[in-house]
Amino acid sequence: MSRERLGHPRLVPALIVTLALVPTGCDWNELPRADIDFPENWTYADRVNPVRAPSAMISTVDAYATKVGLSVLEDGGNAVDAAIAISFSLAVVNPEAGNIGGGGFMVIRLASGDVSTLDYRERAPKAASRDMYLDEQGEVTEASVRGHLAAGVPGSVMGLWEAHKRFGSLDWARLVRPAVELAKGFEVGKQLESSLRGARRSLEVFDATRSAFLPGGKPPAEGETFRQLDLARTLSRVRDNGVDGFYGGLTADLIVEEMRRGGGLIVLEDLAAYSAVWRDPVSFQYRGYTLHSMPPPSSGGATMALMAHIIEGYDVAELGWHSTQMIHLLAESWKRAYSDRNQVLADPDYVDIPLSQMISREYGRDRSADISLTAATPSADVGPGLVVSEGSETTHFSVVDEAGNAVAVTTTLNSLYGSKVTVEGAGFLLNNEMDDFAAKPGFPNQFGLVQGEQNAIEPGKRMLSAMTPTVVENPAGELFLVLGTPGGGTIITTVFQTFVNIVDFGMSVTQAVNAPRIHHQHLPDRIMYERGGLTDGVADSLRALGHAIGERRGTSGDVQAIMVLADGTLVGYADPRRGGLSAGY
Numbered sequence: 236m237s238r239e240r241l242g243h244p245r246l247v248p249a250l251i252v253t254l255a256l257v258p259t260g261c262d263w264n265e266l267p268r269a270d271i272d273f274p275e276n277w278t279y280a281d282r283v284n285p286v287r288a289p290s291a292m293i294s295t296v297d298a299y300a301t302k303v304g305l306s307v308l309e310d311g312g313n314a315v316d317a318a319i320a321i322s323f324s325l326a327v328v329n330p331e332a333g334n335i336g337g338g339g340f341m342v343i344r345l346a347s348g349d350v351s352t353l354d355y356r357e358r359a360p361k362a363a364s365r366d367m368y369l370d371e372q373g374e375v376t377e378a379s380v381r382g383h384l385a386a387g388v389p390g391s392v393m394g395l396w397e398a399h400k401r402f403g404s405l406d407w408a409r410l411v412r413p414a415v416e417l418a419k420g421f422e423v424g425k426q427l428e429s430s431l432r433g434a435r436r437s438l439e440v441f442d443a444t445r446s447a448f449l450p451g452g453k454p455p456a457e458g459e460t461f462r463q464l465d466l467a468r469t470l471s472r473v474r475d476n477g478v479d480g481f482y483g484g485l486t487a488d489l490i491v492e493e494m495r496r497g498g499g500l501i502v503l504e505d506l507a508a509y510s511a512v513w514r515d516p517v518s519f520q521y522r523g524y525t526l527h528s529m530p531p532p533s534s535g536g537a538t539m540a541l542m543a544h545i546i547e548g549y550d551v552a553e554l555g556w557h558s559t560q561m562i563h564l565l566a567e568s569w570k571r572a573y574s575d576r577n578q579v580l581a582d583p584d585y586v587d588i589p590l591s592q593m594i595s596r597e598y599g600r601d602r603s604a605d606i607s608l609t610a611a612t613p614s615a616d617v618g619p620g621l622v623v624s625e626g627s628e629t630t631h632f633s634v635v636d637e638a639g640n641a642v643a644v645t646t647t648l649n650s651l652y653g654s655k656v657t658v659e660g661a662g663f664l665l666n667n668e669m670d671d672f673a674a675k676p677g678f679p680n681q682f683g684l685v686q687g688e689q690n691a692i693e694p695g696k697r698m699l700s701a702m703t704p705t706v707v708e709n710p711a712g713e714l715f716l717v718l719g720t721p722g723g724g725t726i727i728t729t730v731f732q733t734f735v736n737i738v739d740f741g742m743s744v745t746q747a748v749n750a751p752r753i754h755h756q757h758l759p760d761r762i763m764y765e766r767g768g769l770t771d772g773v774a775d776s777l778r779a780l781g782h783a784i785g786e787r788r789g790t791s792g793d794v795q796a797i798m799v800l801a802d803g804t805l806v807g808y809a810d811p812r813r814g815g816l817s818a819g820y
Contacts, residue, residue, distance in 0.1 A: 268743035269736075271556050276767035279749035285798075285806040288819025292805040293317060294795040295632035298816040299421060300324045300333075303413040304634060305818055307405065314636040315343060315402040316410055318644050319395045321632055323414035323470065326391075327463060328421060330448065330664060331430050331651050332630035332721060335473070335481065337666040338390035339646030340529045341398055342516065344706040344714065346639035350518065350527045351401075355394020355511040356697040357387030357668040360500035365692050368674040375674045380681050381440070383499030385654040385667035387698065391646060392473060392481040394511040401513075411474035418467035418662075420460045426814050428457045434652055443493075443659040444652075465662030482506040489661040497656060508695075512584075519594050521547055522738055523710035528703055530590065531583045535703025537593050538576040538727050542568050544599020545606075551739045557751070557769070559776035560608065566755040566762050566782060567606045569728060570617045573684075573757035575602075576727075578619040581689035582697040588689075589621045611781035614760035628652070629702060629721030633797045635714070635805055641797075643704035645719045645726075650681060671698035682723040685758045701726040707734065714799050716744075720792035720810070725754045725763075729792035737798070744798040744808045752791040763787045 273281045286292070293304040303324040304317040312320075318341065325333025338357040344350045368379040378384045399407055431438070431454035439445050447463060448454070455461045472480035480486060487506045494501045516527045517536025521543040528536030545568040554560040575593060583590070592598050602620055605612065629647035647666070648654075654667040673686040680686070682701075690699045703726050707716035716737065720729045729752055736747035751768025755761070761783040764774075774784050793813040798806045807817030 268746055269556070269741040271740060271742065271746065273749070273751060274767055274770050277751050278767060279811055281746055281749060283745040283749060285743070285745045285808040286817040286819060288805045288807070289803070290637040290805070290820055292635050292797045292807040292817065292819035293321070293632070294797055294807040294809050294815065294817040295321055295325070296630050296793060296795065296809070296813055296815040297325060297328050297426070298424070299328045299417060300632065301816040301818050305820070306413065307410065308636055310405060310409070312405040312410075313402065313638065314634045314640040314642040315398050316405045317634045317636065318632070318642040319399055319403065320410040320413055321634070322391065322395055322644060322646060323411050324417055325630060325632070325646070326663065327414050327417040327466065328427065329630055331434070332628045332647055334646060334648045334653070334664065334666065335391050335469070336389045336658070336663045337646060337648040337653060338387070338668065339394060339644060340533050340700070340702050340704055341394065342527060342529060342643040342704045342706050343402065344527060344641045348712060350516045350706065352514050352516045352529050353394055353398055353511055354514050354529070354532065354697070355390035355397070356532050356700060357390050357666055358505075358509060359387055359669065359672070359692055359694055359696050359698070360502070360505045361694045362500040362502070363669070363692050363694050367692060368669075373675070375678065379670040379674045380650060380667050381437070381655055383494055383497030383654065383656055383665075385669050386499055386501060386656065386665040387668040388501055388505045388509050389666065390509060390511060393478055393509055396478045397511040397513070407477060408474050411470060415467055415470045415474055418463045418470055420462040423455045423457055423459050423461045425457050427461070428454060431455070437655050438652060441656050444655055444657040444664070447657045447662055463662050465660055467662070469661045469663060482509060486661055489658050493656065493658045496659070517590075517594055519543060524715065524738055525708040525712070526705055526734070527707070528705040531580050531588055531699070532697040533700045533702050534576045534580045535701060535705070535727050535730070537580060537590060538572050539703060539705075539731050540594035541572040541575060541599055541602065542727070542731050544596050545571065545603040546735070547596075548600060548603055551735065556736070556740045557773065559773050559780070562753055562762065562773065562777060563608070563611065563780055563782070564606070565753065567612060568603070569755040570612065570614055570757045571602045571620070573755070574617050575619045575621055577685055577757060578687040579621050579689060581699050585693055585696045586689050593621060609780065613781075614757050617757065629723070629726070631704060631719035631721055631793070631795050633717040633719065633795045633807075635717060635797050635799070639714060641706050641714055641717045643706050643717050643719050645702040645704040645721070647702065647721065668698055671700060679758070683759060684724050684756060703727050703730045705730055716796065716798050718794055718796040720794045722792040724756045725752070725791045728752070728754045729794065733794055733796065744796050744806050748794045748796055748808050748810050754787070754791060761785045765791050
């Protein structure tokens with residue numbers, strides 16, 4: 236596709252709309268919402284106004300990033316331009332997950348209805364080996380999650396470069412420049428201060444990381460100016476030289492020197508050989524709506540398709556929102572979907588995947604055949620239904636421009652601050668995505684996901700991911716919803732629940748995002764729920780059906796959503812679990 240097919244909005248003044256629990260110039264009753272009350276002890280309100288805008292909308296986890304994206308649209312850029320600028324800015328202001336040392340996935344829906352998906356997932360270095368994380372006793376070591384050996388070859392810069400080559404309209408330098416300026420210094424907000432303070436002990440382990448993120452030996456306080464001058468210089472090289480400013484030259488040399496210093500595997504040949512891949516989206520229907528999401532090596536689209544096709548055979552709305560029967564049905568469908576996900580999906584360039592079968596309605600009906608509505612099926616009795624050949628920390632943002640182009644991006648370092656290794660002299664963190672491989676097939680990774688041989692480590696292979704950036708069309712084929720979330724193994728169920736809340740229960744975008752979330756991923760065999768998210772009565776009833784129940788620490792996900800109302804108005808909402816900003820004009 237050419238750049239001309241994407242188009243870009245005309246230059247108009249932007250109106251920044253800050254989220255608050257107050258009206259935003261509209262009558263709440265004009266917005267679609269469900270007459271549903273959240274549990275009494277639930278933290279987030281069930282009556283909150285979203286941000287409304289007639290033409291364009293951006294929702295990200297950080298106000299700086301949202302404003303950078305809007306400035307791009309103001310300058311005549313399109314949704315992909317904005318996504319590129321936002322991505323680079325998040326690498327500065329949201330270092331726990333925003334990155335140039337990690338990777339991600341991008342779903343693009345043009346105003347014409349054409350959909351493209353871009354895979355810029357990290358790859359295993361050429362020196363990687365199947366059992367590289369096992370000790371002499373055959374047990375998985377910490378090296379898969381912390382330190383230099385945990386890093387896969389970064390894909391973010393290449394992915395953004397490829398997106399720009401195909402769809403960009405503004406100059407590359409214009410899109411990277413805001414991140415360079417932010418790296419020279421920006422005022423620390425409450426969220427970043429809290430994040431750095433919470434991760435302080437792990438950030439102290441490596442000298443370059445301690446120097447970059449704990450200046451003076453402590454996290455910068457809210458209101459202080461945080462300067463990342465090494466990162467500014469790295470981003471300047473990317474601004475001026477494109478991908479050659481990262482995968483070659485000084486930055487590449489600094490990465491390789493860091494690997495040598497810490498015993499990592501990435502060499503210049505790995506960096507030079509990295510490529511991003513345009514892939515066909517996973518597209519499927521649910522109650523007349525069409526969802527477009529990522530294909531493998533993301534597991535998001537295929538797993539969500541299977542969930543949807545299992546659930547579609549039931550009248551979920553009739554069961555009642557967060558009733559015992561609804562939660563039981565979700566858990567049973569998720570057990571089956573995650574069982575297939577964990578054993579079947581992997582990098583399609585390395586293994587054969589029965590993808591078309593997994594995302595078919597027929598297979599969903601087959602997988603639902605043994606679901607009992609009166610008793611839980613033990614996960615030990617739920618195996619994958621497909622035969623294959625042998626072989627949490629993330630961030631999401633959503634963009635809709637004035638022309639009607641939509642972009643959903645999920646990007647990550649894997650766990651919080653990735654490997655905790657900062658490239659000395661370059662100022663950016665490296666990922667720990669190698670843990671997303673099955674370091675020991677049949678045993679859980681850091682997110683508790685028990686994966687099979689399909690996802691074993693091989694040189695050059697891309698590790699399986701749960702990232703699920705998604706664009707939804709209404710039954711008329713028009714843009715309806717753009718959403719995604721971080722959250723490790725909970726990403727897929729979070730996106731699915733948010734969508735079901737809207738389509739099956741008629742919730743507004745704010746209700747759907749604020750609603751309490753549950754999760755089941757086959758193993759461990761337990762329904763996890765957010766604190767205060769289930770009533771005692773429902774929890775007791777689920778136990779009576781045979782489910783194990785557990786209250787999770789913290790929250791589940793951080794959805795950034797944009798919905799298109801029937802009159803064309805855009806409504807955006809940034810999940811209050813982490814903060815952020817939705818804004819538009």
